[in-house]
Every structure is written in C-alpha cells, then in structure tokens.
Amino acid sequence: MSSQSKSILDTPIEYLKGVGPIKADLLKKELGIYTAMDLLQSYPFRHIDKTKFHKISEINLSDEYVQIKGVLNRLQVHGLARKKRLTAHLKDTTGQIELVWFKGVSWLEKNLQPGVEYICYGKINNYNGRINIPHPELTLPNDNTQTSSHLAPVYHSSEKLNLKGLDSKGRRKIIFHLLQALSEDRLEEHLPDYILQKLKLIGRHEALINIHFPHNQEILDQSIRRIKFDEVFYFQLRMSQLRAHRLEHIKGLLFEKVGNYFNTFYKECIPFELTGAQKRVIKEIRIDLGSGVQMNRLLQGDVGSGKTMVGLLTMLLALDNGYQACMLAPTEILAQQHYNSLLHDLEKLEIRVGFLSGSVKGKKRKLILESLANGELQILIGTHAILEDKVVFKNLGLAITDEQHRFGVEQRSKLWKKNKPIPPHILVMTATPIPRTLAMTAYGDLDVSKIDEMPPGRKAVTTYHKTEENRLYVFGFMKKLIAEGRQVYIVYPLIEESAKLDLNNLMQGYESLERDFPKPKYQISIVHGRMKPEDKDYEMERFLKNQTQIMIATTVIEVGVNVPNASLMVIENAERFGLSQLHQLRGRVGRGADQAHCILMTKKNISKHSFKRIQTMVRTTDGFEISEADLKLRGPGSIDGTMQSGLAMFKMTDILRDGEMIRVCKEMAIRIFEKDPKLQMDIHKKMRHHLDHYFHLVKGWSRIS
Ligand code: ADP
Ligand code: MG
Numbered sequence: 198m199s200s201q202s203k204s205i206l207d208t209p210i211e212y213l214k215g216v217g218p219i220k221a222d223l224l225k226k227e228l229g230i231y232t233a234m235d236l237l238q239s240y241p242f243r244h245i246d247k248t249k250f251h252k253i254s255e256i257n258l259s260d261e262y263v264q265i266k267g268v269l270n271r272l273q274v275h276g277l278a279r280k281k282r283l284t285a286h287l288k289d290t291t292g293q294i295e296l297v298w299f300k301g302v303s304w305l306e307k308n309l310q311p312g313v314e315y316i317c318y319g320k321i322n323n324y325n326g327r328i329n330i331p332h333p334e335l336t337l338p339n340d341n342t343q344t345s346s347h348l349a350p351v352y353h354s355s356e357k358l359n360l361k362g363l364d365s366k367g368r369r370k371i372i373f374h375l376l377q378a379l380s381e382d383r384l385e386e387h388l389p390d391y392i393l394q395k396l397k398l399i400g401r402h403e404a405l406i407n408i409h410f411p412h413n414q415e416i417l418d419q420s421i422r423r424i425k426f427d428e429v430f431y432f433q434l435r436m437s438q439l440r441a442h443r444l445e446h447i448k449g450l451l452f453e454k455v456g457n458y459f460n461t462f463y464k465e466c467i468p469f470e471l472t473g474a475q476k477r478v479i480k481e482i483r484i485d486l487g488s489g490v491q492m493n494r495l496l497q498g499d500v501g502s503g504k505t506m507v508g509l510l511t512m513l514l515a516l517d518n519g520y521q522a523c524m525l526a527p528t529e530i531l532a533q534q535h536y537n538s539l540l541h542d543l544e545k546l547e548i549r550v551g552f553l554s555g556s557v558k559g560k561k562r563k564l565i566l567e568s569l570a571n572g573e574l575q576i577l578i579g580t581h582a583i584l585e586d587k588v589v590f591k592n593l594g595l596a597i598t599d600e601q602h603r604f605g606v607e608q609r610s611k612l613w614k615k616n617k618p619i620p621p622h623i624l625v626m627t628a629t630p631i632p633r634t635l636a637m638t639a640y641g642d643l644d645v646s647k648i649d650e651m652p653p654g655r656k657a658v659t660t661y662h663k664t665e666e667n668r669l670y671v672f673g674f675m676k677k678l679i680a681e682g683r684q685v686y687i688v689y690p691l692i693e694e695s696a697k698l699d700l701n702n703l704m705q706g707y708e709s710l711e712r713d714f715p716k717p718k719y720q721i722s723i724v725h726g727r728m729k730p731e732d733k734d735y736e737m738e739r740f741l742k743n744q745t746q747i748m749i750a751t752t753v754i755e756v757g758v759n760v761p762n763a764s765l766m767v768i769e770n771a772e773r774f775g776l777s778q779l780h781q782l783r784g785r786v787g788r789g790a791d792q793a794h795c796i797l798m799t800k801k802n803i804s805k806h807s808f809k810r811i812q813t814m815v816r817t818t819d820g821f822e823i824s825e826a827d828l829k830l831r832g833p834g835s836i837d838g839t840m841q842s843g844l845a846m847f848k849m850t851d852i853l854r855d856g857e858m859i860r861v862c863k864e865m866a867i868r869i870f871e872k873d874p875k876l877q878m879d880i881h882k883k884m885r886h887h888l889d890h891y892f893h894l895v896k897g898w899s900r901i902s
Contacts, residue, residue: 205379206234214374223361233375239368240408240424240849241350244417245318248347254291256321256328262351263330264318265289266338270311274302285309287317295329301360314338318351332359334366348411372409379406387887388427389880392865398423422858425850429859431891432847433866438888441874448619449491450594455483456517458546459510466545471506474498474650478507481646485622486514492622498648499820500784501655504626505535507648508597509542511624516548516575520594520621523577525584525612527600529554529730530737534759535599536578553579553588556730584611592616597624628781628820654790657818658766658783661794662811664801671796672713675765678794679719679746684763688782690773691726691751699751700725706769707749720745752778761789771797771814772807776827779814806830828852 210230211221224230230239243262251263267289275282283298283305296317298305319333350372352365361367384402392398399407403416404423411417471479478496485492498504512522526532536552543550551565551574568574572591577583596612613620625643663671675685687710689703707723714721722736722745740748741760748763766786771779779797787793797811813826850858869881876885 205382206232206237206384208233210236213371214378215371220361220363223358223363227355227358227363236372236375237379237405237409238848239352241352241365243351244348244411245351246347247316247349250316252291253287253289253294256294258321258323258328260321262318262320264316265294266314266316267293268312268314269296269309269335272306272309272311274306285311287315295324295327296333297324297329297331299331300356309335334364336366347413348417350409369409376406376409385883387883389884391880396426396861396865398426401427421849424848425855425858426862428847428850429855429862430865431888433859433862434869434884434888437866437870438876441870443493444490447491449485449489449622450518450520450616450619451489452486452514452518452520452594452622454517455514458513458516458548461546462513462543463510466542467506469652472503472648472650472652474648475503475507478646478648479510481644482507482511482624483514485644486511491620492624493643494624495643495645496624496626496648497645498626498628499651500628500781501651501788502628502648503652504599504628504648505538508599508624508626509539511597512576512595515595515622518594520592521569521572521575521577521590522595522597523579523583523590523593523615524597524599526578526580529556529580530733531599532578532580533734538759539576539578548576549574550576550578553577554582555580557582588615590615593621595622595624597626599626600628628784655787656790656792658787658793658795660783660797660815660818662771662797662799662815664799666801671767671798674794674796675714675747675767678765682762683765683791684740684743684745684760685747685765685767686763686785687747687749687767687769689749689751689769696726700727702770703749703751710747710749714747719747721747721749724748724750726751752782759788760785764789764791764793766793766795767798768795769798770800771811772799772803774810776810776813776823776830779810780820780823783814783818 209221209232210216210224211218213233213236216224224236228239230236245262245264247264249264250266251260253265253267256263256265265287267287269285269287271284271286273284275284281299281302283302285296286293287296296319314337315335316338317330317333317335319330322329322331350365350369352368354364354368358364358367384405386393386401388398388401393400399416399419399422401423404420407416407420408424411420482492482494485494496504496507508524512524515522524535526535532552532554536550539550549568551569553562553565557565557579565574565577566588569577570589570591577588577590582588593616596615598609598612609623609625612623615621678685687706689699689706691699691703703723703725707721710721720739722740724733724736728736736745736748739745743762748760763786766783768774768779768782774782783795786795795814797814799807799811803811809826809830813823817823852859869876872878873881876882876888
C-alpha cells in the first residue's frame with residue numbers, strides 16, 4: 198500500500214467524519230468494523246435503483262422492496278411507553294401507503310416533517326391483508342450524500358444500529374464521506390497486470406469504490422466480480438502456499454515396496470472385483486507413498502462406496518514396508534466392526550491386529566500397549582483412545598481416520614506426532630458428502646481422492662414418506678420382507694436434551710412392535726445408549742447372525758454397521774433428524790445386491806423445513822445433492838468448525854453459487870505456484886505482501902494452517 202492511502206485506511210473508525218465514539222463502539226461490536234478499511238470492506242448486500250420509483254397504486258405483495266416518492270402526512274403516535282408506535286402516510290399522485298415505526302418513535306416524531314416530499318425505501322409487509330412498510334428509510338430528494346449515483350447501496354442493519362443512526366442510510370453517509378476523503382488517493386493494486394488482463398478484472402480501487410456507489414449496473418457487476426476474485430484467489434493462494442510448505446519441509450516415509458501382504462491379499466482374499474474408482478484411488482495413494490513426501494489425503498466416497506477396502510489395502514502397503522498402521526473410528530461400535538471384519542478379511546495372512554478403546558482396560562490394555570511399542574502388533578484399530586499420549590508405536594507409518602468430520606484438526610495433529618521424526622502418512626476417509634466447491638476451499642491443503650462409483654449391482658434405495666395413519670401398511674410391508682428372509686432396522690432419534698423422553702418413545706415403540714410381531718415367530722433386537730456395551734454387542738451380534746429379524750435402535754447404528762441382509766430401514770420421527778443424518782442412516786441398507794427400502798415416518802403436520810428435508814430424501818440418493826440441499830436449508834452457518842473458519846473470510850462469495858469463480862481461482866493459484874513457488878518474482882511481490890497481510894488479519898485462520 199502506498200504510504201498515503203495506508204494512513205487513511207488505517208484510521209480507527211472513531212476518527213472518521215460522522216462517526217464519533219458512540220457510533221464507533223457500535224460498529225466495532227455489531228459489525229467488527231475497526232478501521233476505515235474495514236468500513237470500506239463492509240459491502241452492501243443490494244442496491245436501489247434511484248431512478249426508478251414505484252407508483253403507490255401499483256404496489257402489491259409480490260414486490261419485496263420498493264422505492265416511492267411522495268408527501269408525508271398524518272403522523273400519529275399510538276399506544277404508550279414501550280408499546281408506542283408511529284404511523285404516517287405517504288402520498289403520491291396515484292394513492293397512499295401506510296408507514297409504521299416501532300422504535301425510535303420520539304426522535305422520529307420530532308424530526309420528520311409532514312407536508313414535505315420524501316423518497317421512501319423499504320420492505321413491503323402484509324399487515325392483516327393491508328400493505329404497509331415497517332421502518333422505511335426516508336430521505337429528502339436533495340440530500341447529496343444519498344443521490345450521488347443512480348444505484349444506492351443498502352447495508353445490512355440491526356435494531357441496535359438503527360437506533361444510533363447506523364441504519365443503511367446512516368452508513369451510506371459515512372461511507373460516502375470516506376470515499377470523498379479517499380478520492381485523492383488510489384488504493385494500491387496488488388494483482389499483477391497479467392492476471393487483471395487475462396481475467397478482465399477491474400482495478401482494486403475501482404472495485405472498492407464502485408461496490409458502494411456504482412454509476413451503473415455494469416460497473417457494479419464488475420466490482421462484485423473483482424471482490425469475489427480477491428476473496429477466493431487469495432484463499433486458494435494461501436492453500437497452495439501451505440501445501441507447498443508441507444511438500445518442501447515435511448518429509449514422508451518412503452514406501453517403495455509392494456510386497457507379500459498386499460499382493461497375496463489382493464490376489465487371494467478380496468471376494469469381489471474392485472471398482473474402477475477404488476483402483477484409481479489406490480493408485481493415487483501409492484504415488485503419494487512412494488514420493489518421499491508425507492501423504493495428507495482426504496478420501497471422499499458416499500456411504501457404501503467401499504472406502505474400507507481402500508483403507509485396508511493402504512495399511513497392507515505400510516506393513517509391506519515394515520511399518521505399523523492404525524485406523525481410528527469415531528464410535529466404539531464402528532471401531533469394533535472394523536476390527537471384526539478386518540480379522541475376518543485377514544484370516545489367511547499372518548498379521549497381528551489389536552483393538553483399543555476406552556473400554557479396553559487392565560491387563561488387556563497393558564498387553565496391547567506393550568506389543569504396540571515393541572512392534573509385535575502391526576495394525577491397531579480403535580477409537581480416539583489411540584490418540585492418548587500413553588499409546589506409543591514402534592514405527593507408525595500410516596494413520597487412517599474414518600468419518601473424519603468427527604475428528605477435529607487437533608486430533609489429526611496428534612496423529613502426526615505418533616511417529617518421530619517423520620510423521621506417518623495420513624488418510625482421512627469421509628462419507629459426509631461435501632459440495633465440491635466447499636471441499637475445494639475447506640480442504641484446499643489436503644489432496645482429495647474420490648470414489649465416485651458404487652460397487653456393481655447396487656440399486657438405489659427406494660424411499661417413502663409415511664405417517665402414523667399408515668402404520669398398519671408399514672407393519673405389513675415389514676412382515677412381507679421378513680417372510681422373504683430379510684431383516685429390518687427401526688431407528689428412533691435420540692437427542693441429548695430430551696434423552697429420557699426419547700428413550701420412552703423407543704420403549705413404547707418396542708412394546709407395540711412386540712404385540713404385532715410376536716415371539717417366537719419374530720425376534721427383535723434392541724440397542725440404545727443406556728445399555729452396557731456387552732449387552733449392546735450381544736444384541737448386535739444376534740442381528741448380524743440373522744437370529745433376530747428386527748433391530749430397533751437409537752442412532753447408535755448411524756455409522757458403520759454392515760448387515761447386507763437388512764433391506765428395510767424405518768426411521769421414526771424422521772422430521773427430527775438432519776439431512777446428513779438421514780442420508781447416513783439410509784446408507785445402512787442397500788448394501789447387498791437386492792432392492793432396499795427406506796420409510797420415513799413423521800407426524801402428520803410437520804414444519805416446512807422438515808417437509809423439504811423429507812422430500813429431498815424421497816427424491817434423491819445422491820449424497821452431493823443432499824449435502825447441497827442441506828447447506829441451502831441450514832445456511833453456511835451450519836458447516837462444522839474447520840470449514841467455518843475457512844468460509845468466514847468470504848463476504849461476497851457464495852460457496853454454492855460461485856463454483857466457477859472458485860474453479861478459476863484454484864487453477865490460477867496452482868499455475869502461479871508451479872512457476873513461482875515462493876512468490877519471489879518481481880511481478881508477484883505485491884501479491885505476496887498482500888497475502889501475508891490479509892491472512893494475518895483473518896481471525897480463526899491459524900486453526901486451519
Ligand atoms: P463405506 O464407504 O461406507 O465405508 P464400506 O467400505 O463399508 O463402505 O463398503 C460397503 C460394502 O460394500 C461392504 O460390504 C464391502 O465389503 C462392499 N464392497 C466394497 N467394495 C466392493 C466392490 N468393489 N464390489 C462389491 N462390494 C464391495
Ligand atoms: Mg465406512
């Protein structure tokens with residue numbers, strides 16, 4: 198930045214014209230605006246076309262925001278004290294409309310001038326069938342800070358801000374003054390010319406001015422585009438920087454051999470042909486392992502796509518090269534199941550596999566830890582208990598985490614330290630379908646592999662929505678499937694806050710089920726969180742062995758259990774589950790080759806949001822589509838911590854809509870890093886400076902990097 202513009206934009210907000218200490222305080226608290234630069238970067242979320250006015254007679258409820266010009270009259274205060282409300286009418290040549298205020302009534306009463314023409318902007322409201330405009334913005338037609346351009350910015354506001362004159366109109370004024378003060382200076386450009394030209398981007402200075410007061414729609418669009426570019430591009434640049442740093446400074450264990458374990462298993466023990474996607478991913482992993490650089494790979498694949506097999510083959514590569522491997526699962530049951538199926542899969546090979554979780558204690562635990570430290574144990578499967586400091590490996594070469602969304606970044610870094618001085622290779626497996634653009638941003642520093650193909654013969658699960666009235670039909674359907682030799686899951690929600698009620702629900706469901714499905718013809722397993730682990734295991738075991746036909750459970754079966762013979766999943770109170778949970782649950786069926794079904798049971802009347810979730814489930818089994826729907830329904834605020842901090846810096850960019858921009862930026866960042874990995878070239882100097890400066894300021898960023 199040039200020294201001059203730096204001095205203005207670094208000005209603390211309280212020293213700007215029209216701000217002062219009270220407003221400054223509020224700007225800091227409510228909007229995180231501390232300096233002139235922050236203010237400049239608090240972008241409007243829309244613009245009003247000042248040249249267009251609605252005729253009052255033509256306004257109807259389908260108009261969202263309107264701008265009208267008219268004479269103010271009939272100011273009236275109703276009610277007392279806190280209930281006070283001010284109404285007025287605005288009249289143009291075609292009719293009149295009611296305006297109403299609930300806050301700041303006394304001030305408005307004193308300052309608004311009846312009989313005077315105002316420009317009024319606001320959101321249309323339906324008040325018992327009558328149209329009015331609550332808290333409209335009123336300006337005098339000759340107020341020059343408001344009319345300097347045809348397109349006037351509208352800023353997000355809050356009640357607190359409105360009360361102190363920091364509503365959209367007030368902020369517009371302050372920013373207008375700031376831009377005037379800036380007009381002598383030019384904000385320095387930090388992108389090299391070749392990028393500006395190649396992507397036809399306007400200058401940074403133009404963009405930051407015109408995002409607020411554009412002269413026309415075209416320059417506004419260009420400003421938006423430039424600002425989005427900066428957000429995404431610098432993010433991608435940073436990701437590439439981190440990755441480059443990792444590649445250069447973090448050595449990796451060299452796995453050069455493909456040996457006996459891998460080959461024997463591959464040739465003799467896999468009961469099926471690997472899918473093309475599985476083969477491709479294994480190749481990608483093998484390249485990493487042979488590169489001398491530490492692998493940090495995210496393996497994405499929808500529920501049932503066969504990630505475990507890829508994980509297992511990778512572990513065998515570690516063993517072939519004389520290293521140990523471990524795999525972490527988020528729950529005891531899932532870890533147990535991985536352990537059991539691994540023992541089964543590895544039967545023919547002489548490999549020593551151990552299991553560790555919080556419930557492994559005393560002598561057993563001691564033995565595991567000993568044989569881990571002396572290298573006798575080659576594979577360890579378990580829960581986060583593996584992360585404890587006391588768990589020491591002789592030479593850990595590979596750590597896999599399953600369902601990574603439940604493991605934080607911190608936990609991953611603990612895994613890094615399990616081997617010294619060179620950290621183990623890391624493979625992170627997740628079925629949580631993340632929209633592509635989100636993955637590109639949130640996991641930009643990981644390499645991503647994707648299994649985008651299901652094992653052959655899988656049929657998409659058919660999903661139905663039913664209510665209590667259809668209960669008999671549902672029971673009938675269950676009986677039919679059971680008669681064909683199939684098994685059924687029934688899942689109840691369990692939310693911590695209402696755990697007791699939920700448990701009652703489950704028990705009631707169980708009792709009514711026992712009446713309709715009497716012993717000995719039908720056998721029912723029940724599993725819930727209050728049971729002892731041994732009892733749970735016993736019940737799971739019975740279901741796994743097809744000794745029981747129905748498994749009734751809380752969400753404990755959410756992740757991982759694998760019973761290919763189960764072909765129906767009934768989800769009770771489905772309206773209480775989130776979309777990704779429903780998707781995970783449904784993934785428990787349809788693991789064999791036959792048609793599987795899922796029935797979502799809900800109350801008759803459910804909220805609009807719940808209904809949309811259910812509809813999404815009925816419509817599609819595509820995990821990516823579901824995650825996008827989820828994100829749209831819940832908003833980006835719902836994204837988990839790691840990703841959140843990655844998104845916090847996107848003020849303008851919409852992760853879901855700006856996919857093309859994200860792709861372009863990623864490519865550009867990669868290309869630049871290929872040519873100039875340290876950004877040392879003269880043309881990149883300013884860019885590097887900005888990059889360091891920018892990320893220094895972003896809160897929460899350090900957690901990712
Ligand atoms: P997820 O990706 O959800 O972890 P799993 O690894 O549990 O999926 O695999 C689901 C099921 O598909 C398992 O029963 C597994 O044995 C089976 N499977 C995996 N790969 C294949 C394949 N290539 N062909 C047939 N079945 C497969
Ligand atoms: Mg799995």
